[in-house]
Amino acid sequence: MEAATPLRKPHVRAAGNHVAIDGLVVEDEAAARLVRERQEAGADPAATITDAIEIGARVLDREQTGANADFVKSEFEKVSKEVEREFGDNAREVAEQLGKKVDEVFHPESGHLAKSLEELFSDGSSRAVQNRVKEIVGEAMQRSREDLLRQFSSAGDKNPLADFKTGTMELIKAADERQHTTQRALLAQMGELEKQLQGLRDEKDKLEQLDAERERGTAKGRTYEEQVVEALDAIAEAQGDCCDAVGDLPGASGRTGDAVISIDAAAGPVRGRIVFEAKDRRLSAPRAREELSRALEQRDADFAVLVVPGEEEVPAKMRPLREWGGDSLIVTYDPEEGSRLALEVGYRLARARVLMAKAGDGEVDSEAVRTQVERALAEMVEVRKVKSQLTGAKTSIDNAYGIVEAIAARVRCHLQEIDSLVLPAVGKASDAPPARAEDADQGPDQPALGAL
Template identity: 60%
Template sequence: MEAATPLRHAHVGIFGDRLVVDGLVIDDECAVRLVRERAEAGDDAAKVVADAVEIGARILEREQAGANADFVRAEFERTAHEVESGFSERAKQVADELGRKVDEVFGPESGHLSKALQRHFSDESDVAVQNRVRDALTEVTARLREDLLKQFASGDEHNPLGDFKQSVVRMLQDAAQRQDGNLGRLEERMTALHLQLQSLRDEQVKHEELDAERERGTAKGRTFEEAVFAAIGSIAAAQGDDCDAVGDLMGATRKTGDVVVDVDACRGPARGRIVFEAKHSKLSKPKAFEELDRAMRERDADFAVMVVPAEDSLPARTRPLHEYNGDKLLVAYEPDGDDRLALEVGYSLARARVLMTRGDGEGLDAAAVSEAVERTLGALEDVRRIKQQLTGAENGIDRARSILDDMAARVRSLLEQIDELVTAGTPADGAE
């Protein structure tokens, strides 16, 4: 770099926002080269110099700002270090003073707060808060208890609880009376329900007994029916008749009629039919006759015989072995007994009536038959009377038994005589 040889002193003036330079000589090689090149390139040398000044000014300003910032930063760091050192020392002093004050206030042994807490909350202190609160509560509770006792015990009209107490007493008395009434009615209802329950239990027991009795009666009826069928079958076989148990078989519309006997069916075509109805229970006379009429319709029979287990089981106002309406007969037969004579007589009477009806009376000595029937019934009455005597007198058992056997033989002979008369006076089916 060469030094510029000033011919005269440079003059720089500032007019408003303009800068005027007069007589300034710059001997900077870089500046000279830049201006020469730009001038050779056709640019205005003055404008190039102005641009260089402006750009240099901005660069100088920026550099000056950076220098100022570094200065400020250095000054700030120095000041901060000084402040920090001073603050640390002051903080240490404050901390020491604060620790001393805290120890004075909160020290576990000699601290003011510990002493105050011990004085106000220790159990040994008379002025402790809990002790004073306990004493105050005890006093207030006692006073309240006394006041309440006075309020509830006093019947004075000025007592605000007097009306309430009286109303409560009245309500309790009314409630007690209503409860007593309700309990009384409840007891009455319980008694009535107990009686009703007992009545229902008794009725249930009666129904159970009735069902059991009905079952026993059904069993007895079926046993009696079987015994009647066995006895009639034996009698029918001796007469040459056919016997069938039809109690479980449907007739025309119902099962009425237990035993059906076809007369002379073992010798040829049947000459008539007899139906037997075994009844273990007692029926009324209309009901019994209705049963016999229904049995004849259902079984297409000419004669109907009702067999009962004893004479006291006969319908009221009826007699055994007595013919009713010309086609019905009642017989008492006891299966447990050793005598079926009454059943044999009833069978023979029914058989004779059927043969007489079917024979239209031709060649039949009706008077002789009636006489034989009367004698048979008389002999049977003698048999019944003798049986009664045998039941009541043990000393004449052997003699009565002999008489009874003779009379039974006599009855059987008379029955044979009736059969012979009926057979002789009744023409066979198909005879001219």
């Protein structure tokens, strides 16, 4: 039997942060199983042993630290109990001695502090603080008053308020002068403001008067509109037409247009519509055209007539009874004159234009209509001449009005002939099949009545 070879003694050495192990064998089932499983899993056995040593070292270190902490805690509790016991004994002794000293000083009857306070603050004691303070303050105030009186009553350099008094007086005088100057300027400004205020009041009165005039003008325009509608109603009744006052009624898209004439509405179907717009003031030519265009559109009319009180209200570069655009003209009507001849002429001319537009081509003798229109317009020129003569020669008023009535009768005859020429053609057109829209429409190049 061979002799057993003795194993080498393990050697462990620590150097810095490193530990060297030589010939050490660890008999531990958990450590052996862990190394074996890690090795089978492909891990390095040396790394596994290194991790186990590092982790075990940290665990041992924490356990050693806990053991040290428990020792320190037990020692501290032992010392604290001794200190607490000694401190309690000393505190009782100190409290007893302090109580005796406090009683000696602060006892309300026999204490040193009570006796000293009674001596220092009693009213009957000569050493009382308030009595001494009162005496000292009285003496100091007396000396201070005397010193101030001597100092401030002096006019020399010793008086610190001498310069202040001089400067104050100068400033007061300067301020007084500035105040007087400012007051004078303010009085002047107030005078100007009063003038401006009076001007504003006058302007306000003028504006109020202007507003009143505007209101009266609006009322006047309303009255003129009603008079025009009344005259149109009388003319329409004689023609078998219907006159509707629509000034307060909304149209298709507005209220432009004061009266609408429905031609032949009293005897049968409506053959056309004429809209009348009454204005008691002068409009510009573009504004007049715009008003009549809106009236045509909003009242769905075939012809538009602008009625004004006299020649002065006719728009610039426009003449009464002169048609433009094929669907508009201007007439004059002054209710105060009592004659509605010009209004009737404009009415009848517009009526003839609408009836001619409704009739077919070749069914109306245009030449005859044009002749009658020219005669009627010429007679109206004579009427205007006679009216101008009436204005300048009052002595011939009766004869001139007779001439006017005769001419008016002739004008009405011409208008009757126009109706007699137009109405048969309109009757034929109503029996015929309806014309196409492009044949019935007349563009802006349609000739005026005087050019037929």
